[in-house]
Amino acid sequence: MNGQPIRRWLDNRNALGILFMFPAAAILVVFLTYPLGLGVWLGFTDAKVGRGGEWIGIENYQWLWEDSVFRLSIFNTFLYTVVASVIKFGLGLWLALLLNRRLPFKSFLRAIVLLPFIVPTVLSAIAFWWIYDAQFSVVSWALVKLGVIDEYINFLGEPHLARASTIAANVWRGVPFVAICLLAGLQTISPTLYEAAAIDGATPWQQFRNVTLPMLSPIIAVVMTFSVLFTFTDFQLIWVLTRGGPINSTHLMATLSFQRAIPGGALGEGAAIATAMIPFLLAAILFSYFGLQRRRWQQGGRDS
Amino acid sequence: MASVSLKHVRKSFGRTEVVHDVDIAIEDGEFVVLVGPSGCGKSTLLRMIAGLEEITSGEIHIGELLVNTVAPKQRDIAMVFQNYALYPHMTVFGNMAFSMKLAGCGKREQRERVGEAARILGLEAYLDRYPRQLSGGQRQRVAMGRAIVRKPQVFLFDEPLSNLDAKLRVQMRTEIRELHQRLKTTSIYVTHDQIEAMTMADKIVVMNGGHVEQIGSPLELYDFPANLFVAGFIGSPAMNFLDGILVTTPMGRGVRIAPDSIVSIESTREPDGRQVVLGVRPEHLMIKESQSAGMAANDAAGIEAEVIVTEPTGADTQIFCRVAGKEVVAISRQRHLFPAATRIRLAAQSGKTCLFDSDTGQRL
Numbered sequence: 001m002n003g004q005p006i007r008r009w010l011d012n013r014n015a016l017g018i019l020f021m022f023p024a025a026a027i028l029v030v031f032l033t034y035p036l037g038l039g040v041w042l043g044f045t046d047a048k049v050g051r052g053g054e055w056i057g058i059e060n061y062q063w064l065w066e067d068s069v070f071r072l073s074i075f076n077t078f079l080y081t082v083v084a085s086v087i088k089f090g091l092g093l094w095l096a097l098l099l100n101r102r103l104p105f106k107s108f109l110r111a112i113v114l115l116p117f118i119v120p121t122v123l124s125a126i127a128f129w130w131i132y133d134a135q136f137s138v139v140s141w142a143l144v145k146l147g148v149i150d151e152y153i154n155f156l157g158e159p160h161l162a163r164a165s166t167i168a169a170n171v172w173r174g175v176p177f178v179a180i181c182l183l184a185g186l187q188t189i190s191p192t193l194y195e196a197a198a199i200d201g202a203t204p205w206q207q208f209r210n211v212t213l214p215m216l217s218p219i220i221a222v223v224m225t226f227s228v229l230f231t232f233t234d235f236q237l238i239w240v241l242t243r244g245g246p247i248n249s250t251h252l253m254a255t256l257s258f259q260r261a262i263p264g265g266a267l268g269e270g271a272a273i274a275t276a277m278i279p280f281l282l283a284a285i286l287f288s289y290f291g292l293q294r295r296r297w298q299q300g301g302r303d304s
Numbered sequence: 305m306a307s308v309s310l311k312h313v314r315k316s317f318g319r320t321e322v323v324h325d326v327d328i329a330i331e332d333g334e335f336v337v338l339v340g341p342s343g344c345g346k347s348t349l350l351r352m353i354a355g356l357e358e359i360t361s362g363e364i365h366i367g368e369l370l371v372n373t374v375a376p377k378q379r380d381i382a383m384v385f386q387n388y389a390l391y392p393h394m395t396v397f398g399n400m401a402f403s404m405k406l407a408g409c410g411k412r413e414q415r416e417r418v419g420e421a422a423r424i425l426g427l428e429a430y431l432d433r434y435p436r437q438l439s440g441g442q443r444q445r446v447a448m449g450r451a452i453v454r455k456p457q458v459f460l461f462d463e464p465l466s467n468l469d470a471k472l473r474v475q476m477r478t479e480i481r482e483l484h485q486r487l488k489t490t491s492i493y494v495t496h497d498q499i500e501a502m503t504m505a506d507k508i509v510v511m512n513g514g515h516v517e518q519i520g521s522p523l524e525l526y527d528f529p530a531n532l533f534v535a536g537f538i539g540s541p542a543m544n545f546l547d548g549i550l551v552t553t554p555m556g557r558g559v560r561i562a563p564d565s566i567v568s569i570e571s572t573r574e575p576d577g578r579q580v581v582l583g584v585r586p587e588h589l590m591i592k593e594s595q596s597a598g599m600a601a602n603d604a605a606g607i608e609a610e611v612i613v614t615e616p617t618g619a620d621t622q623i624f625c626r627v628a629g630k631e632v633v634a635i636s637r638q639r640h641l642f643p644a645a646t647r648i649r650l651a652a653q654s655g656k657t658c659l660f661d662s663d664t665g666q667r668l
Contacts, residue, residue, distance in 0.1 A: 195356050196389040200403035200450075201377035210402070214393040 040278075042271035049265040060272035069248050070273065073256040077280075079163065080252060081231045084170045088227055089220075091171065092178025097212075099179070100186045110183070117176035125240035128169040132156050132241065156242050159249030166250050169237055174230065178223055185219035186212070225288035232281060253277050306367030306380075306457040306490060307332045308353065313362035315348055323348055324514045326362070330492065330507070335484050337493045339501040340511035340537070347462055349511070350494045354383050354460050366457060382451035383460040386467060388443045390435040390450075396422075397431040400449045421452040424483070441472045448483070459484075461493040465500065477504060498538050502526070510534050528658075532665035535583050535658060541622065544589065544632045546582045546607075547662065550574055559659070562628040565607040567652050572659060574668055581665075583658035586622070589634035592649040606649040607632075611642040625650070 009015050043060055047053025064070045099110055116124060131138055132155035140152040155165045189212065197207045235254040238244065244251035244259060251259075253273055261270020308330040315323040323345040330336050338346040351357040353364060355376035364371050371379050390399050400421060401414040409417075422428045425445045435443055444464060451459055461480070465473045481504050484491055495501055501508050502522045510517040510525065510533070518530040522538075529535035535543045548559035551566065558566040559582045567582060574580070592606050609625035609632065616622075616639060623634045623642065627650070634650055642648065659668040 190387070190389065192385050192387060192389040193391060195354075195376075196383070196385060196391075196450075197402075198356070199354060199376045199381065199383050200454075201406045202402075206406055210406075211391065 039271050040275050042268055043275040044272075045268045047267040047271075049262075049267060053268050056268070060269050061276070064269070064272060064276065069251065070256065072248055073244075073251045073253050073273075076163070076248075076250060077232060077252045077254075077277075080167060080170070080234070080250075081228060084167045084174065084231050085224065085228050087167070087171045088174045088178050088231075089224060091175050092223075093182055095175065095179040096182035096186055097208075099183050110180070113179055114176050116173050117180075121173065121236040122240055124173055125169065125237045128165075128172075128237075129156075129241055132165050157246055159246055162242055162246055162250050166238055166241055169241065170231060170234060173237065174227060178227055181219060181223040182216065185216050189215045221288060221291040225284065225291070228284050229281060232284065233277065307365075308458055308490060308492065309363075309365045310349075310353070311363045311365075313349070313352065313364060314360045315345070315352060315357065316360045321360075322514050323352075326514075326516050328509055328516065328519065330490060333488045333490055335481075335491045335493065335504060335506045336509060337495060337501040337505035337507075338509045338511060339495055339498055340517075342496055344511040345514040346494045346496075346511050350383075350460055350462055350492060353458075353492060354381055355379050380457040381460055382454045382456040382458075383462065384444075384447045384451050384464045386463040388435075388447040388467075390443060390446055392435050395432055395434055396427060396438070396446050396449075399435070399446055400453050402450070403454050417453045418449070421449040424452065424486070425449050440468050441476060444468060444476060445479075448480070452483075452487070457490065459489050459491040461491065463495055464493075465495070466497075473500075480504065499540060502538065508538075510537060512537075528667070529583075530667055532581060532583070532660050535660070535667075539585060541586050541633045541635070543583045543585050543658075544630075545660075546584070546627060546630060546632070548580060548582050550576050550578045550580055552576055559657075561607055565628065567607060567657065568654060569652075569657050569659065570655055572668065574659070579662045580668065581660040581662050582652075583660060584652045585656065586633040586635040588653040588656040589632070589650045590653060591623070591634065591636055591638075591640060592651050606651045609648050609650050611644060611646040611648060613644060614640060614642055616641065623648075 010019075042053065044055055044057060045053030046056050046059070095113060099106070099113065103109060130136065134152060134154045134157055137152060137155060139155075140149070143149045144152065154161065156162045193211050193215075194207055197211050202210060233254055234252060235258065238250055238252055238255045239258070242250045244255045248256075253276065257270045257273035257277075259270075260266045260273060264270070308328075310326055310328045313323060313326045314321060326345075326349060328336075338349060340346050348357060352359050353366075355371065355374060359372050366379055366381070369379075391402065394402065397418055400418045404414045404417065418431070419428070422431060425448060427442070427445055427449055430438060430442060430446075435446065438446065444467075447464070464480070465476050468476060477500060480493075493500075493504060505522055507519065508522055508525055509519050512533050518525060518534045520528075525534055525538050529538060529543075532545065536545070546559075546561045546567075548561040548567070550572070551558050551560045553566060553568070556568055557571055558568045559580060560566045561582070567584075569582075607627050609627045612624045612626055612631070614621055614623050621636050621638070621640050623636060623640060625632050625634065625648065632650070660666065661668055
């Protein structure tokens with residue numbers, strides 16, 4: 001008779017549902033909600049490493065608003081994200097279109113394209129560090145030997161060059177993701193559509209414009225949202241290559257946040273910078289949410 | 305409108321040749337059906353005419369123009385695909401107007417011509433819909449509309465009805481046929497369904513294994529098949545084939561199928577004793593009488609048969625029987641209902657049989 005109430009409780013659909021949801025909810029709370037909440041809260045305190053902070057309201061944000069380095073990091077982050085994403089999209093689409101053709105060693109080539117994606121970021125960042133090194137750069141060496149330039153290029157030593165170099169490294173790393181996703185999208189487009197378009201009199205460019213691009217747009221929206229989010233929050237690559245230098249010219253919000261919080265010890269201020277990224281990310285997500293909504297032509301219909 | 309002619313056309317994929325030396329002449333305004341089992345090369349042939357596949361050798365003319373190396377869009381053709389190949393992101397109007405948009409036609413002309421095609425096909429109410437929102441038959445009509453608005457020299461149809469259900473298929477068959485009578489545009493239609501071929505075609509091209517087996521009007525193919533393949537492919541239920549030997553009896557020439565089963569035939573130049581295959585259409589097999597009435601055992605005229613099953617369809621009755629170890633179908637207007645294993649005698653209507661060489665399969 002003792003087990004009766006428990007058994008009845010287990011027979012209840014809602015009770016059972018809550019029971020099954022509990023582990024997943026616990027993981028979300030412990031590993032996502034709590035750190036996020038703690039981060040936001042820390043942003044409103046003057047916590048330092050080794051000393052719990054006091055609530056100081058929006059003082060951190062007022063202070064950051066006046067901080068030219070913080071403003072520069074916002075500018076850098078936007079520059080980095082926009083330029084890298086546009087190039088990744090262009091290169092990725094081009095690669096996907098190439099790989100979608102009938103090529104010899106097609107699967108081998110596709111595997112090679114994925115390589116930058118599977119190498120750990122830190123490893124590839126270190127490789128780029130060597131490529132960009134002021135004294136040992138293989139690029140400079142090759143250009144000097146070819147007689148194009150007279151002296152080694154200081155890739156990471158000058159603000160504009162450093163920005164371009166970090167963007168190039170990010171593009172190298174991000175292109176495979178874009179290319180492979182778009183390739184998957186291209187393969188879902190029925191070849192007879194191109195045949196129909198060819199008979200309708202479309203040139204290859206018109207086929208691309210009127211068939212490929214519109215059919216690919218839902219996938220482009222997904223891929224570019226992810227790509228923008230990853231690029232906006234990029235940390236590893238910059239930290240290994242430049243640590244934000246020279247003269248903060250490559251500092252992104254993520255790297256500045258880390259630098260202020262951990263090596264600098266100003267936990268509250270670092271948390272405030274990280275929290276400041278949230279509105280921008282939300283905007284990107286909202287943009288993609290509306291961009292991702294099913295197009296009218298994808299809705300309705302009984303079959304296929 | 306234009307005639308289409310194929311001369312010595314061949315197609316190889318790598319080292320395998322899939323279309324062997326095909327010659328077809330299609331007159332201006334004709335409705336020609338290419339029919340054959342799957343993999344016989346009929347679709348490849350159509351795609352070669354459309355310009356979607358290259359021709360390995362030979363010549364294809366559309367009208368006066370040699371089109372071997374002409375791009376699809378310059379061949380002045382329109383094609384209806386099996387899966388319709390509608391652009392899913394364009395409305396019905398957009399789909400139908402796409403070719404005109406590419407050609408730089410004005411909005412007004414686009415509206416006029418699409419409107420005209422939509423009126424013919426009964427699509428006026430659907431011009432703003434997307435393909436997903438249409439039923440199979442409506443999509444099929446849009447695909448045809450897309451072809452019509454271009455006013456091409458030649459329509460090409462690649463199994464356009466095979467994705468539709470049986471009832472709709474019959475209806476669309478008639479619609480396509482009506483459309484052709486109205487527009488009188490040369491049409492080439494590919495199907496694996498011999499009934500579609502028989503009911504729609506002015507001229508049927510039967511293909512098998514990359515070869516053209518026979519070209520002719522539907523009834524020509526039905527009455528005078530050139531070989532065993534055509535005889536077996538055209539007609540449903542299929543023609544009955546019986547192995548036998550040519551003999552001469554007091555009543556005239558005949559084919560002996562079994563010791564006491566002889567089918568009399570019209571005169572033939574072939575000598576007695578020759579091995580042949582006798583072909584009889586089910587509706588030309590008549591039931592003489594039931595053998596129970598103690599008839600003379602040496603009455604050799606007719607075929608001895610054992611009933612397997614009878615299937616009344618209402619209009620007629622199909623009688624499946626076994627003759628000399630082979631299954632044979634007879635169709636009778638009378639409502640015979642024989643129990644299984646009844647022994648009956650069948651006779652073939654004189655003048656309605658075909659003789660084939662048992663080695664080559666060619667008609668004698």
